[in-house]
Amino acid sequence: MDGNEFRDWSIRAAEWGADYRETLRDRPVRPRTEPGEIFRAIEPSPPEDAESMEKIFADFEATIMPGMTHWQHPRFFAYFPANAAPASVVAEYLVSAMAAQCMLWQTSPAATELEMRIIDWMRQALGLPEGFSGVIQDSASSATLAAVLTMRERALAWEGNRKGLAGQRAVRIYSSDQVHTSIDRAIWVSGIGEENLVRIPVKGPLRAMDVAALEAAIIDDRANGFLPAGIIACVGGTSVGATDDIASVADIAGRHGLYLHVDAAWAGSAMICPEYRHFWAGVEGADSIVLNPHKWLGAQFDCSVQFIRDSESHVRTLAIKPEYLKTHGHDGIVNYSEWSVPLGRRFRALKLWFLLRAHGLQALRTMIRNHVAWSEKLASRLAAEPDFELVTEPMLSLFSFRHRAPAGADADEHNLRLLNAINNDGRIYLTQTKVDGHFAIRFQAGQFDSTAQDVEMAFAVIKEIACDLG
Known part of the structure; x- marks a missing residue:
């Protein structure tokens, strides 16, 4: 790759990244692929001859992207966030280019x-x-x-x-x-x-x-x-x-x-x-x-x-x-x-320097306070529903809950089915834990671009799918 190609593909990659961020809400949070599907789609042997960047990039979009979990999705409520604010991403471009x-x-x-x-x-x-x-x-x-x-x-x-x-x-x-x-x-x-x-x-x-x-x-x-x-x-x-x-x-x-x-x-x-x-x-x-x-x-x-x-x-x-x-x-x-x-x-300090300067502590405090408030509100709404119970109260923006199983059903198996159904639906993404030996569903608000409406959708999705399961 010569200097002109490097410039062109760097611009294209940056534009792709911006387009990707703008379309995240239209994508399922977690991919709808089966184990081994991506592996089988990739050539089993390395190429002997160079391939064009055009073809490589096309394969990236066609093969790799369908198998990606979108950690920057505003309705990623699983695990803990792994945020990458845009200012931080820009800093990482520079770090990658310098490769110091x-x-x-x-x-x-x-x-x-x-x-x-x-x-x-x-x-x-x-x-x-x-x-x-x-x-x-x-x-x-x-x-x-x-x-x-x-x-x-x-x-x-x-x-x-x-x-x-x-x-x-x-x-x-x-x-x-x-x-x-x-x-x-x-x-x-x-x-x-x-x-x-x-x-x-x-x-x-x-x-x-x-x-x-x-x-x-x-x-x-x-x-x-x-x-x-x-x-x-x-x-x-x-x-x-x-x-x-x-x-x-x-x-x-x-x-x-x-x-x-x-x-x-x-x-x-x-x-x-x-x-x-x-x-x-x-x-x-x-x-x-x-x-x-x-x-x-x-x-x-x-x-x-x-x-x-x-x-x-x-x-x-x-x-x-x-x-x-x-x-x-x-x-x-x-x-x-x-x-x-x-x-x-x-060079890890550069992205933190960009981030703190581009947002300032006040904006970052507001984001965290919003996440805590939205999570507390969601926990209260679920607790008020007759078929839900809180397992653990909110600690900052993290809490756990479960749905009451139908008579005769195993509560842990029922909540595992509920979690899988929620994640397969694709609109939100949650994960699980065990509390005192029993299955519970975790919720945490923390994604950088989440809004109150995204958390509202979480309530709607959880309730809708729980009703569908009976």
Whole structure:
């Protein structure tokens, strides 16, 4: 592809993207394809000779697009959002065109220094105190892994990386069963082992860790020769929004010398609104906090902000400095490859800079407040219907519900049928969870372009299809 073709196809791709966004409401949220259908439509062997971009683009539209789930659809109410506000998309065009490798200050000084500034912008926006620094990771999974490795190393007096875990006392990490499965994976990858992730029971409407049980578990483990290292608390857990009492957990972590990581991947973005900050009161006592602007704030995936109270411990855990990665002639600079597990790094700060400037905090706050209000209204309307019940009350814009099954029918199977029928209909997209062992349907409002009318349609679709199922 020569320069002229690159220009032409870049323009065409950008125009396609704009047209795609304008037509999203006309598309089903989830594709109507069968497993294997797309696979069979793709040539089984790679081409020996070059093909025209015209043909490649035509095949993209004919073969790939029918099998895509439209995460930017205004009626995407499943999982959590993976928003990509237009300003963020434009920034990603520029990042892709430059294709910079931003692992060190010297490999792209502007990328490093913008990231430092954006981290502090986000700190201020969230009301966090001075003293927190941070890094933009690819996802909350990587941030949590980095935190788990740091709590492990700190507990082992920095001997884990050097000597390995063989012969060491078993390191213990504490969390509830409401945390994201990325915590389980971090425990596996770090070598700590699943048996050493101690699950603390939850209680109350927010399904918070029982802090008395947490402290008792720490004391008991220490008495039995284990090595308590850290606690992972959540604010807005993935299933139904479980939220721990961060202040109480931080107090326990401080008294027992444990590292505290707070996973606020989804809900953390809402803390730009001061009225929601009570959900993570005491968070200033955390050692590490993660939130994903690529969820609710509108930054294109991937963009996960990890705040760190003691960057020295974090970097000591992760940094490797071979001669070929040293920056000579400059002291005191930040090399962000030393703050993450991967060495290579994309220029993630640019899209967040574009986003915050193009919208401003006030507009982003309004969006989040609208989502919360619309979700609360929908929950109230469903609760008022004789054949529906709320399983969990709204936590910000997330709640769960179920439909009462006909006499003699299994309630879980009935609600699974309802969910599948809703998603096959295509007008909205919802997902499921289990609460106290029983099936429930999740709803969350969070898509960047959603309107009150989109949420109104969700109510109409849910009620209509439930009536059709009898």
